[in-house]
Amino acid sequence: QQHKFWETQPVGQFKDAGDSSLSEGPIEQPTPLSEVKQEPYNLPDLYEWTICDIGSDEVCNEVYLLLMNNYVEDDDNLFRFNYSKEFLRWGLRPPGYFQSWHIGVRVKASKKLVAFITGIPVKMRVCDEVVQMAEVNFLCVHKKLRSKRLAPVLIKEVTRRIHLENIWQAAYTAGVLLPTPVATCQYWHRTLNPKKLIDIGFSRLGDRMTMSRAIKLYRLPASKATPGLRKMELRDVPSVTGLLQNYLSRFVVAPTFEEAEVEHWLLPQENVVDSYVVESPETHEITDFFSFYTLPSSILNNPNYSNLKAAYSFYNVSTKTPLIQLMQDALIVAKQKEFDVFNALDVMDNDPLLKDLKFGRGDGQLYYYLYNYRLREAMKPSELGLVLL
Numbered sequence: 001q002q003h004k005f006w007e008t009q010p011v012g013q014f015k016d017a018g019d020s021s022l023s024e025g026p027i028e029q030p031t032p033l034s035e036v037k038q039e040p041y042n043l044p045d046l047y048e049w050t051i052c053d054i055g056s057d058e059v060c061n062e063v064y065l066l067l068m069n070n071y072v073e074d075d076d077n078l079f080r081f082n083y084s085k086e087f088l089r090w091g092l093r094p095p096g097y098f099q100s101w102h103i104g105v106r107v108k109a110s111k112k113l114v115a116f117i118t119g120i121p122v123k124m125r126v127c128d129e130v131v132q133m134a135e136v137n138f139l140c141v142h143k144k145l146r147s148k149r150l151a152p153v154l155i156k157e158v159t160r161r162i163h164l165e166n167i168w169q170a171a172y173t174a175g176v177l178l179p180t181p182v183a184t185c186q187y188w189h190r191t192l193n194p195k196k197l198i199d200i201g202f203s204r205l206g207d208r209m210t211m212s213r214a215i216k217l218y219r220l221p222a223s224k225a226t227p228g229l230r231k232m233e234l235r236d237v238p239s240v241t242g243l244l245q246n247y248l249s250r251f252v253v254a255p256t257f258e259e260a261e262v263e264h265w266l267l268p269q270e271n272v273v274d275s276y277v278v279e280s281p282e283t284h285e286i287t288d289f290f291s292f293y294t295l296p297s298s299i300l301n302n303p304n305y306s307n308l309k310a311a312y313s314f315y316n317v318s319t320k321t322p323l324i325q326l327m328q329d330a331l332i333v334a335k336q337k338e339f340d341v342f343n344a345l346d347v348m349d350n351d352p353l354l355k356d357l358k359f360g361r362g363d364g365q366l367y368y369y370l371y372n373y374r375l376r377e378a379m380k381p382s383e384l385g386l387v388l389l
């Protein structure tokens with residue numbers, strides 16, 4: 001009963017674990033577009049499908065409020081992701097996006113938005129082949145409609161609309177174990193504002209740690225260490241694209257970024273994404289960059305604070321500056337911008353840095369999944385070159 005739905009889907013099944021006779025690659029072959037179900041899946045009577053135009057301030061606000069009140073919480077239900085409207089417009093409208101993949105469910109009578117799921121297109125390299133995929137995200141059902149089995153219908157409907165665009169694979173993440181992870185990643189947090197994190201219960205003071213000791217422990221230099229470090233600009237897109245393509249080619253699974261995607265995903269946008277490049281003072285070439293996105297969380301039931309300002313490590317490439325120095329500068333920038341915490345997954349080359357930069361292990365895992373694509377064995381996080389929003 002536990003994975004009733006996922007046992008019906010073309011994903012690695014737990015019962016297949018270790019069966020090396022199964023080939024790597026697509027699990028099901030594409031079906032002719034004429035055979036893809038042409039009409040939407042049935043919803044329970046009171047509800048109707050809607051396409052969410054994230055470009056409309058009114059609709060974007062409805063999506064914002066649905067997620068703010070009903071999206072993912074941490075395991076202790078202390079925090080809930082609070083994606084901003086400008087973040088949603090950024091995250092859901094990359095080059096080549098399909099508005100029909102921004103799917104909502106409304107109550108027919110009241111038109112209230114009560115569920116949501118999205119897809120965006122991505123060219124993913126898996127092993128040595130580039131596969132056109134979708135990244136599925138923001139699956140959200142209103143708290144009052146849980147256990148009505150709406151999530152499987154939302155997943156089938158976004159899958160159907162992705163199939164209609166002749167795309168047969170997808171990538172997604174979850175904090176819960178489903179059949180079957182292609183990577184199991186650990187998340188880590190670097191305290192920037194110890195007093196607030198302790199007050200809100202995000203962090204705990206260690207046994208022999210006083211508040212003043214904690215403040216001292218997490219203190220960062222006032223200024224950045226790397227000469228030539230500056231905000232990324234449009235003129236840097238070609239160099240950053242070259243650095244990123246080279247770097248990501250090292251991983252088993254990673255997105256391919258053309259210049260148009262680098263421009264969309266990495267050009268700084270206030271309160272959405274920050275990117276810094278290192279321009280060599282001598283040669284003026286771009287040798288390194290780091291980036292992080294802004295994803296606040298609502299603090300549930302705290303008398304003094306309502307919002308946790310969190311930065312999430314995105315893509316970082318170092319070719320001249322030591323990665324640890326580059327990431328320390330990222331922490332300094334985040335602190336200067338008054339972030340409370342800097343989060344990172346142990347993907348790519350992050351793991352060796354985390355302890356030295358005083359990250360603490362988070363209390364959960366983030367599982368990565370592929371839809372309709374089997375990997376013979378799961379990746380180590382260090383083999384994964386993909387960060388989802």
Ligand SMILES: COc1cccc(CC(=N)NC(=O)c2cccnc2OC2CCNCC2)c1
Pocket residue numbers: 072073074075079080081173175187188295297308310312343344345362364366388389
């Ligand atoms: C601090 O506020 C939270 C509010 C809701 C959930 C969590 C715990 C959690 N589930 N964290 C992550 O999934 C996470 C931790 C580190 C880096 N990226 C992450 O998730 C990203 C990527 C997947 N989609 C959500 C954002 C924390």
